[in-house]
Amino acid sequence: MSSHKRVALASTADLNEGGKGVRFDVRNAAGVLIPAFVVCFDGQYFAYLNQCGHIAIQLDYMPGEFFSDDGRTLVCATHGAEYAPDSGACLGGPCYGVGLTPIEIVEENQHLYLANDNYTLVD
Numbered sequence: 104m105s106s107h108k109r110v111a112l113a114s115t116a117d118l119n120e121g122g123k124g125v126r127f128d129v130r131n132a133a134g135v136l137i138p139a140f141v142v143c144f145d146g147q148y149f150a151y152l153n154q155c156g157h158i159a160i161q162l163d164y165m166p167g168e169f170f171s172d173d174g175r176t177l178v179c180a181t182h183g184a185e186y187a188p189d190s191g192a193c194l195g196g197p198c199y200g201v202g203l204t205p206i207e208i209v210e211e212n213q214h215l216y217l218a219n220d221n222y223t224l225v226d
């Protein structure tokens with residue numbers, strides 16, 4: 104049982120279908136700080152480490168801008184790799200089959216929380 108206070112990584116009110124994502128930071132089990140993000144797609148919320156499968160740099164060219172113009176894929180701004188918003192799978196471009204790393208989250212009372220013991224939220 105964790106004694107950590109529970110902090111939401113985002114409010115669902117801040118996320119629109121295919122719209123701007125919310126960035127947050129996590130620490131992995133080794134204590135390394137890693138940027139992450141959450142987006143809304145098909146009425147659900149999906150979170151990933153903000154690390155491209157091509158080169159482990161952040162995807163968004165402007166903070167929170169992850170979606171393609173049509174809102175159907177997540178795009179890396181650096182070389183254009185495209186990912187499925189609901190799985191993080193590489194769909195094309197220089198990710199060469201290497202998808203995004205998903206982070207399990209849960210929604211409770213219009214807020215989103217980490218549900219993955221491998222990461223802790225940095226607030």
Ligand code: FES
Nearest residue numbers: 155157179182184
């Ligand atoms: S760093 Fe993302 S496509 Fe190259």
